[in-house]
Amino acid sequence: MTAINKEDIPKNFGLLVFPTFQALDAFGPMDILNMLSRDFPLNLSIIAQTLEPVSTKQRDPSLNPFGSNFGESVVPTHDFNNAPPLDVLIIPGGYGVRADDLDPLFDFVRRTYPSLKYLLTVCSGSWIAAQAGILDGKRATSNKNAWASTKKVGPNVKWVSHARWVVDGNIWTASGVSAGIDATLAFVEHVYGADQAKKLARELEYEWHQDPSWDPFAEMYNLPKEE
Amino acid sequence: MTAINKEDIPKNFGLLVFPTFQALDAFGPMDILNMLSRDFPLNLSIIAQTLEPVSTKQRDPSLNPFGSNFGESVVPTHDFNNAPPLDVLIIPGGYGVRADDLDPLFDFVRRTYPSLKYLLTVCSGSWIAAQAGILDGKRATSNKNAWASTKKVGPNVKWVSHARWVVDGNIWTASGVSAGIDATLAFVEHVYGADQAKKLARELEYEWHQDPSWDPFAEMYNLPKEE
Numbered sequence: 001m002t003a004i005n006k007e008d009i010p011k012n013f014g015l016l017v018f019p020t021f022q023a024l025d026a027f028g029p030m031d032i033l034n035m036l037s038r039d040f041p042l043n044l045s046i047i048a049q050t051l052e053p054v055s056t057k058q059r060d061p062s063l064n065p066f067g068s069n070f071g072e073s074v075v076p077t078h079d080f081n082n083a084p085p086l087d088v089l090i091i092p093g094g095y096g097v098r099a100d101d102l103d104p105l106f107d108f109v110r111r112t113y114p115s116l117k118y119l120l121t122v123c124s125g126s127w128i129a130a131q132a133g134i135l136d137g138k139r140a141t142s143n144k145n146a147w148a149s150t151k152k153v154g155p156n157v158k159w160v161s162h163a164r165w166v167v168d169g170n171i172w173t174a175s176g177v178s179a180g181i182d183a184t185l186a187f188v189e190h191v192y193g194a195d196q197a198k199k200l201a202r203e204l205e206y207e208w209h210q211d212p213s214w215d216p217f218a219e220m221y222n223l224p225k226e227e
Numbered sequence: 228m229t230a231i232n233k234e235d236i237p238k239n240f241g242l243l244v245f246p247t248f249q250a251l252d253a254f255g256p257m258d259i260l261n262m263l264s265r266d267f268p269l270n271l272s273i274i275a276q277t278l279e280p281v282s283t284k285q286r287d288p289s290l291n292p293f294g295s296n297f298g299e300s301v302v303p304t305h306d307f308n309n310a311p312p313l314d315v316l317i318i319p320g321g322y323g324v325r326a327d328d329l330d331p332l333f334d335f336v337r338r339t340y341p342s343l344k345y346l347l348t349v350c351s352g353s354w355i356a357a358q359a360g361i362l363d364g365k366r367a368t369s370n371k372n373a374w375a376s377t378k379k380v381g382p383n384v385k386w387v388s389h390a391r392w393v394v395d396g397n398i399w400t401a402s403g404v405s406a407g408i409d410a411t412l413a414f415v416e417h418v419y420g421a422d423q424a425k426k427l428a429r430e431l432e433y434e435w436h437q438d439p440s441w442d443p444f445a446e447m448y449n450l451p452k453e454e
Contacts, residue, residue, distance in 0.1 A: 013297070023261055024431065027254035030299055031404065034250055034283055037295035044297040053280075053302045056261055068264035070240070070271040072257055073302040075280045145430055176432035177258065178408070203372055204251065205403035205444045209434070217432045 009191060010087030010117045014045045016128075017054040017074060018096045018105055025092030025122040026074075028181040035200050036188060047083045048076035049104055056094070063095055080108040087117040092180070093124030093143065106132045120172045120187060122180030129171070130154030139168040143176030144217045161226045162218040164209055175215060182209045236418060237314030237344050241272045243355075244281040244301060245323045245332055252319030252349040253301075255408035262427055263415060274310045275303035276331055283321070290322055307335040314344040319407070320351030320370065333359045347399045347414060349407030356398070357381030366395040370403030371444045388453045389445040391436055402442060409436045 013033060015026060036042060048054045057071030058064040078084065089112055109132035113119060121129050126142040127150065129135050136156040141163045143150075151159055160166045165174040165183035174183035185208050189197035201208040218225075240260060242253060263269060275281045284298030285291040305311065316339055336359035340346060348356050353369040354377065356362050363383040368390045370377075378386055387393045392401040392410035401410035412435050416424035428435040445452075 015299075022258065023254045024258035027250045027258075027299070030283075031249065031251035031254075034297055034299075037297035038285070038290060038292070040295070041293035042295045042297045044299070046299060056257075058265070063265060065265070066268035068267070068269045070261060070264035070269045072242075072254070072261075072271070072273060075300040075302060143432065145432075176430070178431050178433040181405070202444065202447055203403070204405050205370065205372075206405040207434070207436070207443070216434070217429065220429055 008117065009040065011041060012043050012045070012085060012087045014047050014083060014086040014089045016089060016091045016105070016109070017046060017048045017076060018102065019054060019099070020059045020094050020096030021054065021056060021092045022094030022123055022177060023056045023072060024177050025094060025125060025180050028178060029090050029120065029122065029184040031204065032181065032184045032188060032200055035203060036192065036196070039196065040192065045078045045083055045086065046074060046076045047078045047080065047108070050079055051076050059096065059099060080104055083112070085115060086112060089116055089119050091119070091121045091125035091128050093122055093127065097124045097127045102128070102131070110134065116170065118170045118172065118187070120174070120183065122174045122183070123176045124150070126150070126173045127153045129173070130157050135171070138171060139166050140171065140173040141166045141175050142173065144221045144223060145176060147221065147223050161223040162215045163212055164214050165212050176217065181206060186210070186212065235344065236267065238268060239270050239272070239312060239314045241274050241310060241313040241316045243316060243318045243332070243336070244273060244275045244303060245329065246281060246326070247286045247321050247323030248281065248283060248319045249321030249350055249404060250283045250299060251404050252321060252352060252407050253317070255405060256317050256347065256349065256411040258431065259408065259411045259415060259427055262430060263419065263423070266423065267419065272305045272310055272313065273301060273303045274305045274307065274335070277306055278303050286323065286326060307331055310339070312342060313339060316343055316346050318346070318348045318352035318355050320349055320354065324351045324354045329355070329358070337361065343397065345397050345399065345414070347401070347410065349401045349410070350403045351377070353377070353400045354380045356400070357384050362398070365398060366393050367398065367400040368393045368402050369400065371448045371450060372403060374448065374450050386453070388450040389442045390439055391441050392439050403444065408433060413437070413439065
């Protein structure tokens, strides 16, 4: 039923959150895994710098020019000091990755990565992995809306410009926002089997893009083919 | 720029949450609206029976056979007694709609609907609207995985079996889970204009299904064409 050995099946997932994370970067993968947890014994830790609720709201007033009061807060279960051992860490992106006070978050990712079975980033979540230093020399992708910035953030990363998602070793990096849904379904297929992934896509009524090279958005943003 | 008169543009949104709501039902639409709130002055209230965080976790142990500890909690901003006036109410679905203690939630929807500009339901969120009595005689849809139950829950609703989403008057009902993303983009197109919706779909790197009759999932579940 599963694509890998039973003892290697990951059980303990972590979701990293930080102020002004992108909601769908996190909740696309989470919704898939929430449903998967009915069929496999899975645990989730939601990890942030403190246990205070973490909001998607803009921190930077210049990005909220109309003074909107719009966002959702999620409740962390652990902070960087008491997070349990993890098999899989999921890092969403969002405007918050541009903040200048993320060193504790980079430190957490840097010291957590060596014991992970898998790391999954969505959108500019790859900026966090890059700044933690763990993408150096690896193939990876990110959202297509800020490609020039992505390259600056990770000068030693082999960034792939045309990709829905990229797998290098145990690191899965998805392109922008909704690409996290496709990458997570592909991850489920890899780890828990194709039937499981197909069942989840059907239950989510989601037209799953199964080809990691499918990327009309790279073309929309006129990105040269490079990696 | 917008598709409707400026004074009719909705500003005040509400998201209804309840235990064991489906994460993506809520956060697909929310992510789109979070981004829209950079371009329009929008406010969000997250409304629940109490101000305690509300989790996606299974309430029903029989639906958690492996004892998983997996879910995310969001923080309500208002309860049913202090919610502010709303222009748009969004109701997600999820296993929680099957609970037998939802009368206060039905009451809230019933008394809130008359002053709304728009109601949007996703997936079995339409069960809540149906049980509040506000879908009677109206065309509506729901997820395709539990169609027989949908028909029982709303015997006086004109359920449309093959539809990504359905609009009847000011009520927008989306099919299962990810259909909420397509319906919300169509709603943004209707209210805020096609350019705005296209921009958001591109930024979300989401392949938007713009045809409300697109529904391969109704076929997967072998639903007869009916409404």
